[in-house]
Amino acid sequence: xxxxxxxxxxxxxxxxxxxxxxxxxxxxxxxxxxxxxxxxxxxxxxxxxxxxxxxxxxxxxxxxxxxxxxxxxxxxxxxxxxxxxxxxxxxxxxxxxxxxxxxxxxxxxxxxx
Amino acid sequence: xxxxxxxxxxxxxxxxxxxxxxxxxxxxxxxxxxxxxxxxxxxxxxxxxxxxxxxxxxxxxxxxxxxxxxxxxxxxxxxxxxxxxxxxxxxxxxxxxxxxxxxxxxxxxxxx
Numbered sequence: 001x002x003x004x005x006x007x008x009x010x011x012x013x014x015x016x017x018x019x020x021x022x023x024x025x026x027x028x029x030x031x032x033x034x035x036x037x038x039x040x041x042x043x044x045x046x047x048x049x050x051x052x053x054x055x056x057x058x059x060x061x062x063x064x065x066x067x068x069x070x071x072x073x074x075x076x077x078x079x080x081x082x083x084x085x086x087x088x089x090x091x092x093x094x095x096x097x098x099x100x101x102x103x104x105x106x107x108x109x110x111x112x113x
Numbered sequence: 114x115x116x117x118x119x120x121x122x123x124x125x126x127x128x129x130x131x132x133x134x135x136x137x138x139x140x141x142x143x144x145x146x147x148x149x150x151x152x153x154x155x156x157x158x159x160x161x162x163x164x165x166x167x168x169x170x171x172x173x174x175x176x177x178x179x180x181x182x183x184x185x186x187x188x189x190x191x192x193x194x195x196x197x198x199x200x201x202x203x204x205x206x207x208x209x210x211x212x213x214x215x216x217x218x219x220x221x222x223x224x225x
Contacts, residue, residue, distance in 0.1 A: 041217060042200055042217055044215070045212035058212065091156050101162070102213070104156030104158065106154070
């Protein structure tokens with residue numbers, strides 16, 4: 001399978017703990033995106049990378065959230081001091097440049113207890 | 114950002130055509146109209162996009178009104194696998210905008 005892969009698929013953590021998610025994009029895609037989706041809502045944009053540079057961040061991305069894409073390949077999204085409101089599906093997508101469509105992974109479902 | 118308006122839900126019988134409407138009255142001249150769908154427990158999947166002319170691909174057709182203030186996604190023969198939430202999104206042409214606004218979409222139910 002050469003699609004976008006995300007790990008883990010599910011994560012349960014206690015409030016206050018830190019969590020990290022990984023995304024492996026389609027190999028030739030230079031753009032990588034993180035979105036968050038809560039129940040009954042559409043995905044909401046969090047941040048975007050072009051190669052290793054983080055070029056855009058949503059105001060949804062509080063200072064407890066940090067994303068990296070070292071070497072312009074895989075990406076990690078870390079949430080520090082998790083809160084119950086962080087419970088959501090975290091989706092990663094990648095694309096080629098320009099107006100190319102986004103290819104999404106199947107997400108990491110985070111539950112904060 | 115220009116937004117879109119879609120019905121919350123629609124139903125279709127299996128093997129019949131489905132027309133999913135989208136209103137985007139504040140669309141700008143450089144906005145492409147994109148459609149994605151999200152099957153249960155999966156990430157969104159690209160379906161089709163267009164600017165002014167109608168578009169066809171193996172998944173669906175996209176009919177765009179002459180004034181571009183509305184569009185319709187057409188599934189020619191609905192199958193049970195087409196049951197999903199369908200999102201109509203405007204995306205700026207020049208920047209290939211990255212903060213796509215998905216909204217809540219239309220939940221399509223396909224009745225066997």
